[in-house]
Amino acid sequence: MQHKLIEFKNIALSNDLLESKNDKPNLYDLKVVFDDETKLVQVVNNVNSEKMFNSTYVYDSSRSMTMLNHFEEAALSLQKRFKPELSLEIGSNSGIFIKHFPNDKSVAVEPCTNFSDLTNKMGIKTYGDFWNKSTQEKVVSENGRFSLIFSSNTVSHVQNLQETLQLIKESLLDDGVFVLETPSFLEVLKYNAFDQFYHEHQSYFSYISVKNIVEKLGMRIFDLEQYSVHGGTYRFFICKQDSSFENVIDNKIIEDEIMFGVDDYDKLCGVMDTIKHNITEIKRVIEEIKSNGHSVVGYGATAKFTNVMNMCGLNNNHIDYVLDTTPLKNNKWIPNTNVQIRAYEPSKVKDVDYFYLGAWNYKNEVINKELQFIRNGGKFITHIPEVTILT
Numbered sequence: 001m002q003h004k005l006i007e008f009k010n011i012a013l014s015n016d017l018l019e020s021k022n023d024k025p026n027l028y029d030l031k032v033v034f035d036d037e038t039k040l041v042q043v044v045n046n047v048n049s050e051k052m053f054n055s056t057y058v059y060d061s062s063r064s065m066t067m068l069n070h071f072e073e074a075a076l077s078l079q080k081r082f083k084p085e086l087s088l089e090i091g092s093n094s095g096i097f098i099k100h101f102p103n104d105k106s107v108a109v110e111p112c113t114n115f116s117d118l119t120n121k122m123g124i125k126t127y128g129d130f131w132n133k134s135t136q137e138k139v140v141s142e143n144g145r146f147s148l149i150f151s152s153n154t155v156s157h158v159q160n161l162q163e164t165l166q167l168i169k170e171s172l173l174d175d176g177v178f179v180l181e182t183p184s185f186l187e188v189l190k191y192n193a194f195d196q197f198y199h200e201h202q203s204y205f206s207y208i209s210v211k212n213i214v215e216k217l218g219m220r221i222f223d224l225e226q227y228s229v230h231g232g233t234y235r236f237f238i239c240k241q242d243s244s245f246e247n248v249i250d251n252k253i254i255e256d257e258i259m260f261g262v263d264d265y266d267k268l269c270g271v272m273d274t275i276k277h278n279i280t281e282i283k284r285v286i287e288e289i290k291s292n293g294h295s296v297v298g299y300g301a302t303a304k305f306t307n308v309m310n311m312c313g314l315n316n317n318h319i320d321y322v323l324d325t326t327p328l329k330n331n332k333w334i335p336n337t338n339v340q341i342r343a344y345e346p347s348k349v350k351d352v353d354y355f356y357l358g359a360w361n362y363k364n365e366v367i368n369k370e371l372q373f374i375r376n377g378g379k380f381i382t383h384i385p386e387v388t389i390l391t
């Protein structure tokens with residue numbers, strides 16, 4: 001049975017950036033629930049996947065040094081550990097991971113055709129489709145089954161979770177490995193990261209919920225690593241039930257999950273109460289700063305920042321504009337806010353009193369880049385784990 005955790009009304013899709021200020025945003029309710037059988041947390045009122053992942057998708061994973069380094073390290077370490085004969089990436093975006101594999105030993109699937117076109121041009125054989133039965137049949141019949149399947153920040157986006165995992169299992173060789181990278185629900189709880197709740201993110205995975213789900217499908221988790229990227233990421237290593245991989249999972253992670261209550265509805269409701277309080281505080285603190293005549297500019301037009309603005313009821317009275325390094329986002333408007341995204345240039349930083357850290361998951365990278373701004377008295381605002389001014 002499913003129980004409601006939190007609900008937001010009239011929320012824009014986080015990457016549905018508007019071409020012009022006067023465009024009407026599409027708004028949807030967002031309801032997050034907890035399933036007491038699998039312990040999985042999910043969004044229930046789905047928005048059609050084609051509306052979110054299409055040829056105009058704006059999120060480019062190659063826009064930060066942190067992610068470039070993370071995926072290069074991932075690609076090299078997985079090749080060293082598993083020596084795959086043939087690898088598949090599901091949800092390859094700009095090729096940030098799969099480009100580190102030999103082109104003749106790897107293929108990719110990516111439904112956002114602006115990105116699948118790009119990676120095909122880079123020489124990576126990329127299917128510009130959603131991962132479903134017909135894509136899987138085509139991929140396997142043309143290439144064979146895989147020794148390694150990697151998917152980062154994609155399985156959490158799918159609306160057909162059981163089917164997705166079942167098709168992955170069918171595409172793996174008997175001793176193949178499925179590496180699943182996904183934001184960790186434990187870290188969402190630890191950091192009150194309510195902006196990770198959005199329609200693109202269909203599922204919020206814990207070790208406990210993934211174990212329950214994959215075991216039902218005849219697979220098992222044999223290893224689990226944790227990374228700090230994207231506000232806390234899990235890398236699950238999954239194989240078929242009868243495969244020879246030895247279980248090397250560190251029990252400390254499971255103890256942490258139980259302590260924070262990832263499988264406990266009452267504890268989760270306690271975190272939701274903190275989140276609701278933080279949401280009202282964010283607006284109050286920014287209104288106070290604005291009433292003192294200071295400028296507040298968003299740093300990083302992340303999907304998360306669209307969520308923060310929509311969930312906290314922020315608009316151009318609170319945030320003057322947002323700076324972002326992604327050309328695809330520049331000059332567009334954050335839906336439902338009247339706030340424009342402008343191209344980041346180092347020279348623009350000096351005009352700002354406060355930056356709202358939309359890209360809080362790159363805090364170290366950003367702070368290192370903006371040391372001069374801070375030395376000149378500039379401040380950053382973050383809401384992780386609660387609204388705080390960093391000086």
Ligand code: JHZ
Pocket residue numbers: 059063064065153200201230299300301302303304305323324325326329344359361362365366369
């Ligand atoms: P970033 C996306 O979320 C969407 P977002 C998606 N649903 C998902 O699952 C996660 O990724 C993984 C900019 N930036 O990575 C670049 C600067 O401007 O946190 C990006 O637009 N200056 C697929 O959008 C944004 O911030 C900088 O110095 O929340 C970062 O977006 C840096 C470091 C970044 O993902």
